[in-house]
Amino acid sequence: MNKLSKLFTEDLSRRRFLAGAGMTAAVAAVAGCGGSSDMSGTTSPIVSPPITDADILNFALNLEYLEAEFYLRAVTGSGLSSTDAGSGAADVTGGAAVSFKTPAIQQYAQEIANHEQEHVRFLRKALGSAAVSRPAIDLTNSFNAAAMAAGIGSAFNPFADENSFLVGAFVFEDVGVTAYHGAAGLLSDKNNLAAAAGILATEAYHAGTIRTLIAELGDPYLGFANKISALRASAGGGAETTLDASHIVAADSNSISYDRTADQVLHIVYLNPASGFVSKGGFFPNGLNGTIKASAS
Amino acid sequence: MEHFDEKKTAIEESGESRSRRSAVLFGSAALAGFALGTKAFAQSAAPTDNDILNFALNLEFLEAQFYTLATTGMTLDQAGISTKGGGGSAGGTVTVKSGAKVPFTTPSLQQFATEIAMDEQNHVKFLQTALGANAIAMPNIDLLNSFNALAAAAGLGATFDPFASETNFLLGAFIFEDVGVTAYQGAAGLLSSKTILDKAVGIHNVEAYHAAGVRTRIFQAGAAAQSASQAIAMTRAKLDGTNNDDIGVSVSGGASTIVDCDSNGMTYARNTTQVLSIVYGGGAAGTGGAFFPSALNGTIK
Numbered sequence: 001m002n003k004l005s006k007l008f009t010e011d012l013s014r015r016r017f018l019a020g021a022g023m024t025a026a027v028a029a030v031a032g033c034g035g036s037s038d039m040s041g042t043t044s045p046i047v048s049p050p051i052t053d054a055d056i057l058n059f060a061l062n063l064e065y066l067e068a069e070f071y072l073r074a075v076t077g078s079g080l081s082s083t084d085a086g087s088g089a090a091d092v093t094g095g096a097a098v099s100f101k102t103p104a105i106q107q108y109a110q111e112i113a114n115h116e117q118e119h120v121r122f123l124r125k126a127l128g129s130a131a132v133s134r135p136a137i138d139l140t141n142s143f144n145a146a147a148m149a150a151g152i153g154s155a156f157n158p159f160a161d162e163n164s165f166l167v168g169a170f171v172f173e174d175v176g177v178t179a180y181h182g183a184a185g186l187l188s189d190k191n192n193l194a195a196a197a198g199i200l201a202t203e204a205y206h207a208g209t210i211r212t213l214i215a216e217l218g219d220p221y222l223g224f225a226n227k228i229s230a231l232r233a234s235a236g237g238g239a240e241t242t243l244d245a246s247h248i249v250a251a252d253s254n255s256i257s258y259d260r261t262a263d264q265v266l267h268i269v270y271l272n273p274a275s276g277f278v279s280k281g282g283f284f285p286n287g288l289n290g291t292i293k294a295s296a297s
Numbered sequence: 298m299e300h301f302d303e304k305k306t307a308i309e310e311s312g313e314s315r316s317r318r319s320a321v322l323f324g325s326a327a328l329a330g331f332a333l334g335t336k337a338f339a340q341s342a343a344p345t346d347n348d349i350l351n352f353a354l355n356l357e358f359l360e361a362q363f364y365t366l367a368t369t370g371m372t373l374d375q376a377g378i379s380t381k382g383g384g385g386s387a388g389g390t391v392t393v394k395s396g397a398k399v400p401f402t403t404p405s406l407q408q409f410a411t412e413i414a415m416d417e418q419n420h421v422k423f424l425q426t427a428l429g430a431n432a433i434a435m436p437n438i439d440l441l442n443s444f445n446a447l448a449a450a451a452g453l454g455a456t457f458d459p460f461a462s463e464t465n466f467l468l469g470a471f472i473f474e475d476v477g478v479t480a481y482q483g484a485a486g487l488l489s490s491k492t493i494l495d496k497a498v499g500i501h502n503v504e505a506y507h508a509a510g511v512r513t514r515i516f517q518a519g520a521a522a523q524s525a526s527q528a529i530a531m532t533r534a535k536l537d538g539t540n541n542d543d544i545g546v547s548v549s550g551g552a553s554t555i556v557d558c559d560s561n562g563m564t565y566a567r568n569t570t571q572v573l574s575i576v577y578g579g580g581a582a583g584t585g586g587a588f589f590p591s592a593l594n595g596t597i598k
Contacts, residue, residue: 104516104553111552118562177502184498185491197485197498198563201478201505205556205564208509216405246408249506255419256499257506 051291053192054130056183058290059262060196061123063179065134066269066283067172068120071113073139074098074158074165075106084120086133090286094140096159105162105213112169112206119199126195132289142283143168145271150231152224163221166214170225171232173207174250175268176200178238181259204257211248236260236268266295344569344597346493349484351433351595352569353497354424356480358435359576359588360473361421362391364414366440367459367466368407370398373435378418382434382594383425389437389591397440397460406463406514413470413507420500427496433594436585443587444469446578450536451528464522467515471526474508475543475557476533476575479567505564512555515546523547530557536579537571569597 069079073095082089100106124131139158147156158168180200187193214225222243229240238260241250251257260268267273271282279294280287287293344352358373358380365376372391373380380388401407425432440459448457459469481501488494515522527545534543542565547554558564567575573582573593580586583598592598 107548107551107553108513108555110550111555114552115556115558115562118560122561122563181495181498181502184485185495190486194482194486194566195563197482197501198558198561198566200498201482201501201564202556202558202562204502204505205509205512205558208506209513209555211506212409212510212513245405246412248409248412248510249416249503251416251499251503251506253419254423255416255503256423256496257502259495259499 051186053187053189054127055291056186057123057127057192057196058130058132059288059292060180060183060199061120061127061132062135062284062288062290063176063265063269064116064119064123066137067176068113068116069095069134069137070139070158070168070172071109071116074168075109075113080117080120080134084117084124086124086131089134090136092134092136093138093285094143094159098159098162098165100162100165102162105166108209108213109165109169115202115206119202122195122199126192135284135289136286138283138285141285142271143171145282146171146228146231149235149271150224150227152227156224163217166210166217167221167224167228169206169210170214171228173203173210174229174240175232175236175260175265176203177207177250178258178260179262179265181257182261182265207250208248211243211250215243215245215248232268235271235273236264236266238264262292263295263297266293270295344487346488346490347428347431348596349487350424350428350493350497351431352593352597353481353484353500354421354428354433355436355589355593355595356477356572356576357417357420357424359438360477361414361417362393362435362438363440363459363469363473364410364417366391366393366397367399367469368411368414370396373418373421376418378421379425380435383428383430383432386434388435389594392437392439392441392590394441394458394460399460399463399466401463401466403463406467409510409514410466410470413510416503416507420503423496423500427493436589436594437591439588439590442590443578444472446587447472447529447532450578451525451532453525453528464518467511467518468522468525468529470507470511471515472529472533474504474511475530476567476572477504478508478557479542479565480569480572482564482566483568483572508557509555512546512557516553516555533575536575537567538574539571542567573598 069092072079074097077097079092079095143158144155147153158164177200180196180203184193184196184200187196214221226242229242233240239252239258241247267278269283270278270280272278275297277294277296362373365371365373369376374388444457444459448454459465478501481497481504485494485497485501488497515526523546527547530543530545534540544554544557576588577585578587583592585592
């Protein structure tokens with residue numbers, strides 16, 4: 001009884017996080033056809049595939065592929081090995097070794113690249129045969145489109161120099177933090193939760209370092225970062241903290257970091273603010289791989 | 298060298314007493330389970346969400362006091378933040394040098410320190426509100442002898458004043474931040490309420506942002522600060538009994554080590570016993586020491 005009610009609560013939260021493809025539409029349809037108050041109980045229950053821990057970890061794996069490709073290409077010029085990308089992995093467009101001038105920035109970049117590669121490997125291993133392969137990733141047109149939408153300019157190449165690289169990194173890091181935060185509570189297995197919490201805190205460290213460095217740089221890079229921040233909020237929804245020397249941490253008025261639903265994250269990585277069904281675009285031109293891939297709201 | 302060996306022995310001894318204490322803890326937990334009687338499954342050892350939140354509140358009191366003193370020279374009470382328990386019991390004492398305000402010379406560091414102070418105050422207030430009448434009062438906190446003892450254990454000298462300079466302040470902050478991250482991570486899996494878990498994860502993240510900002514600045518401060526951070530990290534790892542779950546700031550294989558994490562790119566988790574051993578400086582559970590000379594308040598102590 002107790003366990004059942006717990007499962008039910010968890011399932012509800014999962015739906016809220018996922019607001020998944022079909023689910024919201026189904027709710028809307030039920031509400032619409034019912035007109036007034038349809039409390040008779042005759043409405044058939046919303047049928048949706050059960051979302052498993054594997055679905056959520058695969059959602060995370062897609063985001064880790066994106067981060068790993070971005071950082072690895074920035075520091076080495078090449079991305080994940082074919083083993084790490086999985087069988088039948090799709091192509092990656094763009095990305096090049098950044099010509100770093102400051103040893104410290106190169107060392108930060110190398111560290112983050114290592115971590116993102118480790119996250120890919122960890123999640124692939126944890127998921128085993130259920131792991132999705134790398135989806136198609138675009139690191140050229142995506143940044144140009146983001147720059148345009150954010151009002152930074154008609155094009156933006158995060159691999160052009162080390163300061164542009166930091167702004168490129170900024171695009172991802174806080175999103176990773178909010179995505180893992182949104183997902184953490186939905187995992188059923190305590191071991192998965194512990195792993196997710198460990199990865200999430202590492203992403204928060206990354207975000208803290210990137211935000212510290214950009215705040216130190218000042219304009220124009222600080223201005224670019226805040227335009228990206230505004231774009232994330234408008235494209236996907238979810239709260240953001242405008243970066244300056246007194247606001248290194250992205251958090252709410254209780255000093256608790258923000259979270260995002262999968263829907264919000266999808267709108268951001270697809271760079272598509274249009275409400276409703278969005279299944280690809282931006283950084284993932286053919287969409288994510290796995291069950292959580294399309295927004296519904 | 299002789300000096301170093303002496304300290305090493307002291308650390309080893311405290312490590313030994315720590316494991317003895319763990320054994321005692323397990324013993325009492327088992328006894329409690331037994332005492333519950335007829336039920337076949339001993340469930341008594343599991344802490345409640347309130348127990349865990351109060352454990353966190355103790356740590357937030359420590360952090361909030363440190364940063365508030367460093368940035369304003371005032372204690373929480375002087376700054377208008379209540380240290381009373383939810384039932385009205387009085388908060389404990391704070392042992393600290395007079396004039397603790399750090400002589401900041403770098404505006405961006407001062408701003409960052411002030412931001413952290415606000416965050417930690419917010420965490421105290423948030424947890425007090427969430428716990429309501431169940432909130433513990435602030436325990437006695439020591440920010441003077443604690444740092445001296447820890448510095449000695451880490452081989453950094455006989456005394457250490459984290460309020461003396463910007464670099465010392467960063468190292469003082471370093472001592473807390475990663476511990477906060479590991480403590481929240483260890484606690485996350487113990488929470489029953491999904492709502493509370495969500496909030497705890499959010500605080501966990503903010504502590505990681507802080508830790509990153511502090512560690513990045515230690516990295517920028519150069520070799521001396523980096524090697525001090527490594528000595529502190531090593532001491533924390535010894536105090537928690539693992540000897541291998543903490544890394545300081547350095548460069549390894551062309552990569553910085555800003556993130557305190559394992560080979561899977563995951564931050565470490567510490568259980569409450571390990572966290573207690575660090576903040577007590579190896580002092581006995583229930584008795585306390587170092588930052589909490591009279592132990593924590595609450596059930597996990």
